[in-house]
Amino acid sequence: MSNREQEIHEKVKRYYSELTNLKGGELASAVCSCASAGIPEPVKRIVAELPDEIVMRYYGCGSPIPDRMEGCTVLDLGCGTGRDVYVVSKLVGENGRVIGVDMNDDQLAVAEKYREEMAQKWGFSNVTFKKGFIEDLASAGIGDASVDVVISNCVINLSPDKKRVFSEIRRVLKDGGVLYFSDIFADRKVPDEINTHPLLLGECLGGSMSYDEFRVIMEETGWEELTVVSSHETPIDNAEIEKLINGIRYTSDTVRAVKPGSGSSCCCGSFAVPYEQASACCAGASDACCG
Numbered sequence: 001m002s003n004r005e006q007e008i009h010e011k012v013k014r015y016y017s018e019l020t021n022l023k024g025g026e027l028a029s030a031v032c033s034c035a036s037a038g039i040p041e042p043v044k045r046i047v048a049e050l051p052d053e054i055v056m057r058y059y060g061c062g063s064p065i066p067d068r069m070e071g072c073t074v075l076d077l078g079c080g081t082g083r084d085v086y087v088v089s090k091l092v093g094e095n096g097r098v099i100g101v102d103m104n105d106d107q108l109a110v111a112e113k114y115r116e117e118m119a120q121k122w123g124f125s126n127v128t129f130k131k132g133f134i135e136d137l138a139s140a141g142i143g144d145a146s147v148d149v150v151i152s153n154c155v156i157n158l159s160p161d162k163k164r165v166f167s168e169i170r171r172v173l174k175d176g177g178v179l180y181f182s183d184i185f186a187d188r189k190v191p192d193e194i195n196t197h198p199l200l201l202g203e204c205l206g207g208s209m210s211y212d213e214f215r216v217i218m219e220e221t222g223w224e225e226l227t228v229v230s231s232h233e234t235p236i237d238n239a240e241i242e243k244l245i246n247g248i249r250y251t252s253d254t255v256r257a258v259k260p261g262s263g264s265s266c267c268c269g270s271f272a273v274p275y276e277q278a279s280a281c282c283a284g285a286s287d288a289c290c291g
């Protein structure tokens with residue numbers, strides 16, 4: 001890892017540790033809390049059952065939780081305090097599995113604290129948290145072609161090596177597996193002074209990709225099919241930050257991409273789809289999981 005990458009990891013770790021321990025959980029802008037729009041009803045109902053501390057320390061910017069994941073193995077990159085992990089735990093059910101990876105001990109401690117309680121509540125135990133970098137999932141013990149669905153909520157923008165992240169995701173997914181993630185995108189290439197600014201970085205603005213950059217990385221790492229599921233303008237709600245970003249406009253988008261191939265079929269071979277498309281894509285399927 002280069003010095004620059006290490007520096008960015010440290011800045012981001014510090015930012016989220018301070019949020020977890022000192023600041024009572026409030027981010028400086030509305031960027032990472034713009035996820036309330038567009039959350040599917042089934043996800044909302046599960047969130048209502050989660051412990052307050054997990055919901056309070058949720059810093060997602062979208063809803064990267066697709067429908068049709070019964071029995072799937074799901075990996076959450078940058079799981080934070082585990083909100084999405086526990087939602088997915090219920091959705092995949094007792095035959096599925098969820099692994100949350102994060103580099104921050106403080107966030108993981110909160111997530112881990114509720115593991116037993118949630119297993120009792122759901123009636124099964126299918127959650128594991130691992131400390132690690134999303135750029136190096138092998139070191140976190142995530143094997144080749146071992147995962148059906150990779151999700152991530154407002155994290156990839158924080159990575160100093162996004163090309164490595166997308167290649168790692170491709171490595172760990174089974175053929176035909178699905179990447180479904182929400183993130184902040186910029187309407188242009190973000191200049192260096194914004195890119196490394198600790199506040200802007202921590203608030204998920206500094207490291208955001210433009211779509212041009214994103215498409216190049218996806219092509220270079222072997223992804224073929226990519227769909228923007230939803231896109232919303234990101235509220236900032238902080239005058240100091242508005243000044244610093246100097247006119248850049250940001251959106252919070254949810255993207256679905258499929259790893260070429262057909263090895264993964266945890267739900268009728270057409271799985272991890274947006275809620276609004278789920279019944280159409282499974283129409284005519286006789287499989288019980290498609291209800």
Ligand SMILES: C[S@@+](CC[C@H](N)C(=O)[O-])C[C@H]1O[C@@H](n2cnc3c(N)ncnc32)[C@H](O)[C@@H]1O
Pocket residue numbers: 009012013016032057058059060061077078079080081082083084101102103104107132133134135152153154155158159160204
């Ligand atoms: C904006 S928070 C989102 C957390 C969680 N996904 C949620 O929705 O609440 C970003 C999280 O990504 C983690 N993170 C950032 N960069 C990372 C990296 N390179 N490797 C692992 N985790 C990372 C941070 O520690 C933090 O928990």
